[in-house]
Amino acid sequence: MMSTSQVIYAGWMEIPTSAVNEDARRRAEDAAISALVDQYAAALYRVAYSVLRNPSDAEDAVQEAFLRVLRHRESLAEVRDHRVWLIRIVWNIVLDRKRRTKTRPETDDVAELARVLPSKGLSQEEIAAAAEHHARVLGCVERLPAKEREVLLLSAFEELTSVEIATVLSITESSVRSRLFRARNLMAELLDHERSLR
Amino acid sequence: MNSNPHNPMTSNSDSGANFGEDTLRLIASLPAPEGIEERVHKALRSAPPRKGQVVAWPAEIGSRVLPQSIHSNWMRAAAAAAIVFVVVGGGWGVYSRVEQGQSGKVVVMPARVPGSSGFAGAGAIRTPQTLPGPTIREQATPAGSEGASHRSEQGTPAAKKPSAPKKLTSSSSQPTATQVAPPSAVSK
Numbered sequence: 001m002m003s004t005s006q007v008i009y010a011g012w013m014e015i016p017t018s019a020v021n022e023d024a025r026r027r028a029e030d031a032a033i034s035a036l037v038d039q040y041a042a043a044l045y046r047v048a049y050s051v052l053r054n055p056s057d058a059e060d061a062v063q064e065a066f067l068r069v070l071r072h073r074e075s076l077a078e079v080r081d082h083r084v085w086l087i088r089i090v091w092n093i094v095l096d097r098k099r100r101t102k103t104r105p106e107t108d109d110v111a112e113l114a115r116v117l118p119s120k121g122l123s124q125e126e127i128a129a130a131a132e133h134h135a136r137v138l139g140c141v142e143r144l145p146a147k148e149r150e151v152l153l154l155s156a157f158e159e160l161t162s163v164e165i166a167t168v169l170s171i172t173e174s175s176v177r178s179r180l181f182r183a184r185n186l187m188a189e190l191l192d193h194e195r196s197l198r
Numbered sequence: 199m200n201s202n203p204h205n206p207m208t209s210n211s212d213s214g215a216n217f218g219e220d221t222l223r224l225i226a227s228l229p230a231p232e233g234i235e236e237r238v239h240k241a242l243r244s245a246p247p248r249k250g251q252v253v254a255w256p257a258e259i260g261s262r263v264l265p266q267s268i269h270s271n272w273m274r275a276a277a278a279a280a281i282v283f284v285v286v287g288g289g290w291g292v293y294s295r296v297e298q299g300q301s302g303k304v305v306v307m308p309a310r311v312p313g314s315s316g317f318a319g320a321g322a323i324r325t326p327q328t329l330p331g332p333t334i335r336e337q338a339t340p341a342g343s344e345g346a347s348h349r350s351e352q353g354t355p356a357a358k359k360p361s362a363p364k365k366l367t368s369s370s371s372q373p374t375a376t377q378v379a380p381p382s383a384v385s386k
Contacts (some may be wrong), residue, residue: 037238042230050225063241137218156222
């Protein structure tokens with residue numbers, strides 16, 4: 001099934017280039033970008049948030065991703081899978097931001113996690129315990145090597161297949177699987193070590 | 199939460215609790231804040247225009263003065279030609295003002311002193327005093343003894359002896375080639 005943006009582009013690409021007026025072309029590009037925003041802004045936000053774990057930084061990253069799309073709108077027609085392409089753009093942006101700032105994510109704070117994560121039907125004590133557990137897990141994720149951490153974070157998104165993760169990270173699918181295997185083993189070791197310390 | 203069979207985490211893990219994947223899934227499934235699409239649309243609308251486009255003529259000038267086709271094509275060509283003319287003219291102006299007679303810096307080689315041999319002074323202002331090298335001094339022979347010696351060369355064994363070596367003023371005591379040659383070699 002074709003997405004909204006793909007439908008718009010399919011119709012736009014059928015028009016011969018010579019006959020397309022510059023204004024009409026630009027209007028079509030704007031409409032396609034607008035459709036991309038409506039369709040994928042939320043998904044891109046979640047990808048950005050999973051790395052930055054700061055709501056305002058994640059939203060800034062989404063805006064920057066779409067600004068880059070706007071700057072390279074001529075190449076939009078050549079893109080086959082807009083979703084993976086956009087995730088790749090926002091992924092590079094958030095990694096770059098994280099590298100530059102090198103600050104701890106905001107939600108490593110247990111209180112902040114308890115506020116952000118869903119807590120329906122839980123008592124205050126349960127919420128606090130869950131937040132503490134999640135903070136511990138996220139702390140272990142931060143201690144993973146970068147390659148393993150990236151695969152682990154992306155694989156948490158239900159909608160991404162291993163092929164798509166491989167495309168986002170520019171690696172092979174077998175590398176995705178081997179890195180994920182290593183990441184899981186390391187995570188199990190780190191969590192066991194955390195438990196033994198308590 | 200729907201599960202994607204092609205997702206590596208879903209297909210390979212049984213529970214996921216041991217690796218903290220429940221936490222990651224929870225983070226990954228957090229809803230986006232309200233109105234994020236509108237804010238992105240707003241940011242895109244307020245984005246600066248694209249760079250690197252051909253500068254368009256002001257619409258009023260174009261529509262009043264010239265028809266659309268001329269104003270867009272012919273005038274652009276004329277403007278481009280004018281720019282080329284100015285650039286080439288400026289370049290020619292600079293080139294024509296450069297004095298052609300000026301020569302570059304040339305280092306003049308010192309003239310060689312005629313009659314001198316060996317190493318030249320290479321134009322040096324001062325040259326150190328050098329010791330005189332070894333000179334060969336010709337042995338002075340008396341004028342009357344020349345005929346006697348010519349006669350003695352005829353058949354006498356003594357005449358076949360090599361002549362006395364030339365005496366060098368230097369202190370070298372090495373014999374010359376004529377000194378060491380055996381008499382038999384000379385007689386041949």
